[in-house]
Amino acid sequence: MVYSSTVVSKGRGRAVVTATGMNTEIGRVAAKLNESKDDDKTQLQKSMNRMYIALLIVSVLSVIIVLASVKFKVNYDVGMYAMTAALSVLPAGLTTVMTVTLVMGGKEMTSQKVVVRKLKVLETLGSVTNIFSDKTGTLTLAKMVVIRFWTLKEGYFYVTPNGLSPEGEVYRTSGIQTREDEEKTNQGELIDKTQISPDITSLIQCSALCNMSSIYRHELPETEDDWVSNGAPTEVALQVFAHKFNMGKPILEESGWELISEYHFDSTIKRMSTLYHSNQTDQNVVFTKGATERILPLCTHLSDSEKDQILQTVDILAAKGLRVMTLAYRKISTGKYDLGAYTREDAESDLDFLGLTGIYDPPRPESRQAVLEAHKAGIKVHMLTGDHEITATAIAKEINILNENTMSAETIRRLVMTGTQFDAMTSEQIDALEELPLVVARCSPETKVKMIEASERRHNVSAMTGDGVNDSPSLRIADVGIAMGKNGSDVAKQASDIILTDDNFATIIRAISEGRRIYQNVQRFLLYYWISLSSIAVVVLVCLAVRDPEGKSIAPLSTIAMLFLYVAITPPASALSIQPASKTIMLEPPRPPKESLFNREIILDTLVYGQSAAICFVISFFVPLYTIGNGVGGVNCDSNYVEGACDSLYRGRSSLVVAVTFIPLVIMIHCRSYREYEWNRDGLKKTLKSKTIMGTLVFDIICLLLFIYIPAAAVKGFRMLAITWEWGLVIGLTLFYIVFGEVYKMLKRRFLKPMTTTLVEINV
DSSP: OBOOOOOOOOGGGOOOOOOTTHHHHHHHHHHHHHHSOOOOOOHHHHHHHHHHHHHHHHHHHHHHHHHHHTTTOOOHHHHHHHHHHHHTTSOTTHHHHHHHHHHHHHHHHHHTTEEESOTTHHHHHTTOOEEEEESTTTTBOOOOEEEEEEETTTEEEEEOOBTBSSOOOEEEESSOOOHHHHHHHOOSEEOOTTSOOHHHHHHHHHHHHSOOOEEEEEEOTTSOEEEEEESOHHHHHHHHHHHTTTOOHHHHHHTTEEEEEEEEEETTTTEEEEEEEETTTTEEEEEEEEOHHHHGGGBTTOOHHHHHHHHHHHHHHHHTTEEEEEEEEEEEOSSOOOGGGOOHHHHTSSBEEEEEEEEEOOBOTTHHHHHHHHHHTTOEEEEEOSSOHHHHHHHHHHTTSSOTTTSOHHHHHHTEEEHHHHHHSOHHHHHHSSSOOSEEESOOHHHHHHHHHHHHHTTOOEEEEEOSGGGHHHHHHSSEEEEETTTOOHHHHHHOSEEESSOOHHHHHHHHHHHHHHHHHHHHHHHHHHHHHHHHHHHHHHGGGOBOTTSOBOOSSOHHHHHHHHHHHHHHHHHHHTOOOOTTGGGSOOOOTTOOSSOHHHHHHHHHHHHHHHHHHHHHHHHHHHHHSSSOOSSSTTTSOOTTTSHHHHHHHHHHHHHHHHHHHHHHHHHTOSSSOSSSHHHHHHHHHOHHHHHHHHHHHHHHHHHHHSHIIIIIIIOOOOOSTHHHHHHHHHHHHHHHHHHHHHHHHHHSOOSSOOOOOOOO
C-alpha cells in the first residue's frame, strides 16, 4: 500500500489557495544574492600575484646588473648570461604544480564525501575559525520520531519509537522519565489505541492532515519489508505517529476528508495550516501546527493558567532534547466556503489548542567527537536551528557545543539566544558582545545572514551550512558556503562553495583538515622553489666576478642547462604537494586569514637553506674552475669553444649542474617537515618508497650521463665537459648539506619558538 500526500484538490468546486507572497520572498532572496560580495581573489592568490610581480622585478634587475657589469656592451655570450640570470629567479613549473595540487586536493575531497565547486575554497578551509551549522540532518541523523505527546486534559503519553515503521505502543505516563528508562521498562499505563478520546483523535488528525509528507512500504529484493518516507523529517515523524493510530493521511482522505487549501510553512511566522472539509460531518476544519510561541497567541479559548501550564510543559519536553510541535484547529461553519473572503490571517485565528508533540532526533554518533576535534583545532562551532531554545540547548550540551563541565550556568545562558533576540540587536550591540552566541534557536534565514556579517566584522573566517532556498544569501556571503547534498535545494547548492554528499557535520571537519593539509603543502613546495631558485640566483650574480681575459663576465650555467634544471627541480615540488598531513594539523590554531605566505619561519628557512645551498653551488663551480686551471683562459667560450682554454669553465659548469641537480632533492626532503628529522630511519623509508623521488633521481642521473659524456651534447649543447673527481666533490657537498639541514632543524627546535603548533585554549 502506498501512502501519499495530496496537495491539490479540485472537488466540490473549490480552488486551491497557494501561499501568498511567494514572488516577494524569491525577490528578497534574489536581492540578497545580488548584494552579497563574491571576491574572486583569495589571500593565497593575492600573495602569489605579489610574489610573481616581485620576481619579475628581480628578474629585470638581474638582467640590468649583468648588462651593467659590461657597461651594456652586449655580445652573444653576455646576452646568454643575461638570459640565464633572468631565468634563475623565475619559478617555471610553479603554476602547473599549484594547479595539480588543488585538483588533487579536490579529488581527495570527493573521496571524503565533499564536492568542491570552487577550487580556491580549498585554501580558505584551512583558515576557518567559526562553523555555523544547522542542527537537523547535519549534527543529528534527521531520523525524527514522535516519542511524546501531551494534552491539557489527559497529560503525558509515551510512544515507543520504531523508526519509520508505523508500529508502536502508547502509554499514559504520570510525568517524564528518561528515554532510556522508558524504552527499557515501558513505564506507564498501556492504552488501547482504538479507544481514545475526541481530543486525542483531533490531535492525531491534525498531525496527519496538516502535513505534506508521505510514507510507504517498499519491497526490497530480498523480500525484506522496509518503510520509505518522502517529505520534511518533522512532518514524516508526525505522519508516522498518525499511522500508529491507523489514522494516516491516506486513510483519513479515503474516509471523507477533502483538502480545500494549504497555507505553506512560512519561516517568518513559523507555522503552516491546511483547510479540510469533512464529508461525514459536512464541516470545514483548519488544522495548524508550528512553534508554540506562534500558535498559542492564536488560541483564544485558553485561560492564563492554561497557557502557563502549556509553556511549562513545552520547557519540560524541550529540556529532554525534544523538538516540540504545537497543534491546534478550528471548526468553521458548514456550507459553501467562500475562499475569496477568507485570508490566511482569518483562517489562522480563534483556534482551539489540541496538544503538544515531542519529536526526538538523535545526534549523529560522530557529531560529539567532530565537535571536540573542532575545539582542539581552535574552531568554534555555532548551532543555528529552528528548534525551541531549551531543545537547542539540550542538544548542544549533548554534542558538547555547550560544555557544562567548563562553562558556568551564567555563561551558557549568555551563549544561547533566540533568533528574535539576536535580530532585535543593532550591529553596535552585537559587536559589543564578548563573543557571538554558540546556539541560536528559532533561527530564521535573515538571522543567519546577520550572524555571518557579525562574524566578518570580528575578522573571523566563517563556514556556513544551509539547505533551503532562503539559506542561499548566507551561503554566498560566508567565506565557505556548505550546501547539503541529500536534502539541499538546487539554489543552495549553486550559492555554495562545497557540497556535503552525506549532510554530515563530521565531514566538514574532515574537509577543514584537508584544506589545512593542502595549504601546508603549498607552503612546502613554495619554500622548496624559493630555496632552490634563490640559491641559483645568488650563484649567477656571484659569478659576475668571473671574467675572461678580456674582462667579460662568464655565465656559470648555459641557457639550455638552466632549462634542464627547471625540468629537474619540478618533480620534487610535485612530490611535496601531495604529502600527507602532519600529525598535529588538527591540534593547531586556524591560520590567520591575512597571514602572508612569507611568515617568519618561511623567510628564515629560505635564507638559511638558500644561502647554504648557494655556498655549496659556488664551491662546486669554483673548485674545478681554479683547480684545473687559473680560471677562464679563453674568450667567448660559449660561442667559440677552444680546447684547453675553456676546459676549466666547462668542467666547472658540469660540476655545478650535477650539484644543482642533486642538492634540490635533499632540499625537498628537508622541506617535508619544518622541524622534524627527515634523514632518519623513518624518513629514509618514506624517501625510498616515493616513486616520484626515486624516479626523479634515476631520470636525473641518466640525463646527466648523457649530457656530460656525449661530446656533441656536452660541448655544443650544454657548454660542458666530462668530469671525473668532481663527482666526489659534489657527493661530499650533498652529504654536508644533509647534515647541515638536520643540525639547523635541531637548533630551531631548541631556540626558535614554534610558529604553528601552539594550541589555542578556548572556553568549550
